[in-house]
Amino acid sequence: MALKPKILIADDEPVTLEVVLERLQAEGYDIEVASCGKEAIAAAKNSSFKLVLTDLFMPDITGMEVLAHFVEHYPDTPVIVLTGFGTIETAVEAIKRGAYDYLSKPANLDEIVLTVKRALEHKDLKEQNVALRSQIQEQHRLEKLIGQSTPMQQLYGIIKRVARTDSTVLITGESGTGKELIANAIHFQSNRADMPFVPINCGAIPEELLESELFGHEKGAFTGAFKERRGRFELANKGTVFLDEIGEMSPKLQVKLLRFLQETKFQRVGGSRTVEVDVRILAATNKDLERAVAGNEFREDLFYRLNVIPIQVPPLRERAGDVSLLIRHFLNQHCLKKNIPHKRMSNAAVESLKQYDWPGNVRELENVIERLVILTDSEEIQLHDLPKRMQTCEPVCAEPETAPIELGEDGINLKELLDNLENRLIVDALQRTGGVKNKAAKLLGLNRTTLIEKMKKKQIDFPL
Ligand SMILES: Nc1ncnc2c1ncn2[C@@H]1O[C@H](COP(=O)(O)OP(=O)(O)OP(=O)(O)O)[C@@H](O)[C@H]1O
Ligand SMILES: [Mg+2]
Numbered sequence: 001m002a003l004k005p006k007i008l009i010a011d012d013e014p015v016t017l018e019v020v021l022e023r024l025q026a027e028g029y030d031i032e033v034a035s036c037g038k039e040a041i042a043a044a045k046n047s048s049f050k051l052v053l054t055d056l057f058m059p060d061i062t063g064m065e066v067l068a069h070f071v072e073h074y075p076d077t078p079v080i081v082l083t084g085f086g087t088i089e090t091a092v093e094a095i096k097r098g099a100y101d102y103l104s105k106p107a108n109l110d111e112i113v114l115t116v117k118r119a120l121e122h123k124d125l126k127e128q129n130v131a132l133r134s135q136i137q138e139q140h141r142l143e144k145l146i147g148q149s150t151p152m153q154q155l156y157g158i159i160k161r162v163a164r165t166d167s168t169v170l171i172t173g174e175s176g177t178g179k180e181l182i183a184n185a186i187h188f189q190s191n192r193a194d195m196p197f198v199p200i201n202c203g204a205i206p207e208e209l210l211e212s213e214l215f216g217h218e219k220g221a222f223t224g225a226f227k228e229r230r231g232r233f234e235l236a237n238k239g240t241v242f243l244d245e246i247g248e249m250s251p252k253l254q255v256k257l258l259r260f261l262q263e264t265k266f267q268r269v270g271g272s273r274t275v276e277v278d279v280r281i282l283a284a285t286n287k288d289l290e291r292a293v294a295g296n297e298f299r300e301d302l303f304y305r306l307n308v309i310p311i312q313v314p315p316l317r318e319r320a321g322d323v324s325l326l327i328r329h330f331l332n333q334h335c336l337k338k339n340i341p342h343k344r345m346s347n348a349a350v351e352s353l354k355q356y357d358w359p360g361n362v363r364e365l366e367n368v369i370e371r372l373v374i375l376t377d378s379e380e381i382q383l384h385d386l387p388k389r390m391q392t393c394e395p396v397c398a399e400p401e402t403a404p405i406e407l408g409e410d411g412i413n414l415k416e417l418l419d420n421l422e423n424r425l426i427v428d429a430l431q432r433t434g435g436v437k438n439k440a441a442k443l444l445g446l447n448r449t450t451l452i453e454k455m456k457k458k459q460i461d462f463p464l
Pocket of ligand 1: 144145146147173174175176177178179180181182285286362363366
């Protein structure tokens with residue numbers, strides 16, 4: 001049985017105490033009484049109360065002091081004050097000082113019960129809210145990069161290594177491959193993690209504004225600059241600036257950025273004072289910057305300054321093995337976010353998505369899953385629920401094809417190849433046996449514990 005909510009009642013009038021006590025006990029609360037303010041404060045030391053009901057006028061210390069004590073030491077415990085007739089100002093004052101509500105005496109018992117219930121519900125909601133918020137923040141902070149394919153494994157290794165340094169990183173890759181998420185991961189794994197991560201999309205802001213966004217401006221620097229303003233580089237001091245879509249930056253700003261990267265100093269727009277900051281620069285683009293350099297659209301010297309550590313994010317079609325993990329991740333995430341009961345996806349639909357070529361990469365996959373979560377009624381999403389263009393194969397051809405293995409001119413990466421093959425066969429066996437590990441292990445000629453160990457190591461879960 002659930003514990004009864006514990007309530008403290010403080011009043012110096014035995015009659016009031018008794019009737020309120022009886023009624024609240026009858027309502028299923030666990031009641032402790034205090035016949036003066038001091039007793040109330042002492043009681044709080046020994047037990048933790050869900051709620052306090054206190055008279056305002058007591059001989060030793062007043063209810064107002066009891067209230068102050070609880071507000072200071074137990075801010076999550078709602079306090080309801082009981083006040084004599086004609087002292088409404090005091091009641092209002094109590095509310096101002098943090099009481100949840102007030103009730104006038106003589107006490108109307110129904111009203112007391114109702115107010116107590118409401119206060120407790122309010123407290124529960126508040127607690128849930130706090131828990132949810134911290135859960136969301138935590139999720140956001142650890143916003144995980146999903147994927148166990150060899151390219152992703154390599155990427156994690158690089159992220160870990162570069163996170164420890166202050167080097168400038170240039171992240172390139174097609175749209176929607178997760179460049180921003182990677183920049184995030186680098187920042188949050190670095191020793192700047194507790195300092196700001198300041199992203200700015202260089203492609204989305206007009207040139208004149210971008211300059212003042214980045215470097216800030218002095219008062220009167222241009223029409224409309226009524227006040228001085230600090231730019232993103234200053235705001236990010238000791239942290240990381242993420243220059244997204246750097247390929248879109250105008251030549252003029254490229255010069256200014258280059259100078260800043262060389263000197264780590266700059267002047268605000270319209271200013272002559274030198275500002276020095278300590279920021280780490282991460283940049284990203286889906287443009288082929290080398291080609292832009294060759295075509296004189298991007299400064300070569302800036303390119304080299306940024307490209308100290310290049311990170312290339314592979315498109316999703318080159319890591320089809322990650323598709324099922326991403327599907328599961330987004331199904332979970334979006335069902336949770338929308339408060340929808342959990343949904344699965346049929347093997348045929350998963351296979352079909354694995355073969356699609358994903359021009360919009362992970363973002364396209366995320367969007368399609370989000371839509372499917374909303375639009376599909378049944379618990380399992382079927383092949384025919386997918387957008388037509390993604391229905392790349394019929395259920396009968398759901399068997400993944402085997403890529404021809406050849407020892408080409410340049411040789412092969414045997415470990416990677418075998419690793420991928422192993423992943424695929426394990427997932428196949430699990431799919432074919434509906435996730436029954438005993439049977440899947442048998443199909444693979446492994447014993448169950450070996451299979452489970454491998455699944456753990458490769459982070460393969462079932463259902464996918
Ligand atoms: N490996 C991944 N695991 C989980 N989610 C991912 C992954 N890669 C991308 N995403 C998600 O896909 C969406 C697009 O990612 P992101 O914005 O980082 O891509 P991008 O490369 O910056 O794209 P663009 O070039 O269009 O700006 C985001 O919602 C992100 O959370
Ligand atoms: Mg981006």
